[in-house]
Amino acid sequence: MAALFPLDSSSPAIPPTFNFSPAALNQAATLPACFLWPVSECPRPEHARFAEDDEVPTVDLAGFWQGDDEGIGIAVEKIQKACTGLGVFQIINHGVDLDVLKRVHNEASRLFNLPLDQKQRGARVSGDSFGFTNSFIGRYASNLPWKETLSLQITPSSNVETYLQKIYGDEDNHACSTFKKYGSDMEKLALELMELLALSLELPRDRLKKIFKKNFSILRANYFPPSKHNSQTLGIGPHTDPISLTILHQDNVPGLQIHKEDTWITVKPNVNAFVINIGDIFQVLSNDRYKSMEHRVVNSLHERKSFAYFFSPTFEALVVPLPEFVDLENPCRYKEFTWAQYLTFTQKHYRSDTNTLLAFQDYLALNDPPE
Numbered sequence: 282m283a284a285l286f287p288l289d290s291s292s293p294a295i296p297p298t299f300n301f302s303p304a305a306l307n308q309a310a311t312l313p314a315c316f317l318w319p320v321s322e323c324p325r326p327e328h329a330r331f332a333e334d335d336e337v338p339t340v341d342l343a344g345f346w347q348g349d350d351e352g353i354g355i356a357v358e359k360i361q362k363a364c365t366g367l368g369v370f371q372i373i374n375h376g377v378d379l380d381v382l383k384r385v386h387n388e389a390s391r392l393f394n395l396p397l398d399q400k401q402r403g404a405r406v407s408g409d410s411f412g413f414t415n416s417f418i419g420r421y422a423s424n425l426p427w428k429e430t431l432s433l434q435i436t437p438s439s440n441v442e443t444y445l446q447k448i449y450g451d452e453d454n455h456a457c458s459t460f461k462k463y464g465s466d467m468e469k470l471a472l473e474l475m476e477l478l479a480l481s482l483e484l485p486r487d488r489l490k491k492i493f494k495k496n497f498s499i500l501r502a503n504y505f506p507p508s509k510h511n512s513q514t515l516g517i518g519p520h521t522d523p524i525s526l527t528i529l530h531q532d533n534v535p536g537l538q539i540h541k542e543d544t545w546i547t548v549k550p551n552v553n554a555f556v557i558n559i560g561d562i563f564q565v566l567s568n569d570r571y572k573s574m575e576h577r578v579v580n581s582l583h584e585r586k587s588f589a590y591f592f593s594p595t596f597e598a599l600v601v602p603l604p605e606f607v608d609l610e611n612p613c614r615y616k617e618f619t620w621a622q623y624l625t626f627t628q629k630h631y632r633s634d635t636n637t638l639l640a641f642q643d644y645l646a647l648n649d650p651p652e
């Protein structure tokens with residue numbers, strides 16, 4: 282089993298009070314060791330190649346919204362090809378108002394531009410998955426990601442007000458309504474995508490939508506500051522998302538890279554598109570028909586923002602391969618678990634990487650019942 286990583290409770294290389302000041306760190310000739318990734322994981326110039334359309338297909342949803350069978354058929358076929366490939370595709374004509382996207386990006390810029398001590402009023406509490414984090418200082422001791430994030434719960438109940446109130450106090454602003462509107466648009470879109478994914482797996486159209494009607498979702502705003510040492514830092518290390526589906530919106534600065542065979546390819550930014558990727562829970566439900574996408578984020582000399590909407594079943598729902606995907610030729614590949622157990626595993630026992638699901642299955646085998 283993969284080694285469990287040193288958690289918050291272990292002594293971090295630098296204390297939690299250390300100020301992640303990218304601007305000051307960029308002036309230094311070298312970075313503190315905790316920001317340096319192993320050479321084998323560091324970005325290289327050849328990883329800058331943009332993905333081709335057959336690697337990250339663009340799916341037009343216009344026909345889906347119009348109920349046009351031919352358009353739906355083309356979209357479903359593309360989605361099936363993408364999900365049996367690298368586990369990722371982009372959608373255009375996605376139905377989300379461009380003004381909402383503009384507003385949410387502006388709110389994120391306003392937030393990440395605040396003084397650090399103000400952002401830290403909404404700091405993530407150890408072991409929890411919400412709030413503001415700067416470079417995970419105090420959470421991890423090494424391979425720190427060159428990023429700041431704000432994570433908010435959208436469903437079943439929202440904590441958007443709680444965290445924004447901590448950061449902004451009573452200052453009147455539109456941050457809450459903007460993040461909440463974006464979150465609810467994401468939930469609607471995720472449920473519609475479940476219809477297309479179901480069709481792509483030859484399931485009844487509402488099969489997955491019913492499973493996810495009640496769901497648990499996290500909205501994460503990511504801010505990747507400029508990095509002068511970008512050949513040695515990473516915005517996010519190699520990982521799969523432990524959730525079922527991620528809907529990502531990135532600004533126009535390249536950064537998202539997908540693992541393909543023994544190399545990395547970059548997703549060409551398109552502000553009119555969302556990047557959709559399969560996560561571990563979807564992999565389990567489909568009994569490996571669709572695999573979660575391995576990806577990472579590289580830094581550059583330019584600042585970059587992205588929004589990741591992480592969509593999952595409810596905390597208590599049992600996650601297990603759907604019976605439609607289990608037979609004599611395809612035995613059930615996973616031990617059942619709940620999303621609550623898997624989330625706890627990623628927050629308390631294991632630092633998410635590309636092996637999280639297998640490490641968790643090993644953990645389940647050794648810890649019955651799990652924590």
Ligand SMILES: C=C1C[C@]23C[C@H]1CC[C@H]2[C@]1(C)CCC[C@@](C)(C(=O)O)[C@H]1[C@@H]3C(=O)O
Nearest residue numbers: 426517520521522523524591624627628633
């Ligand atoms: C359940 C979650 C854990 C992470 C946030 C959500 C979904 C993705 C996970 C994460 C982004 C995967 C990469 C590593 C991680 C530590 C990060 O860099 O943010 C992961 C998140 C987390 O554990 O907070």
Ligand SMILES: O=C(O)CCC(=O)C(=O)O
Nearest residue numbers: 503517531537578587589
């Ligand atoms: O910023 C991106 O492009 C991807 C972010 C990501 O992978 C994540 O938040 O899990």
Ligand SMILES: [Fe+2]
Nearest residue numbers: 520521522576
């Ligand atoms: Fe991710």
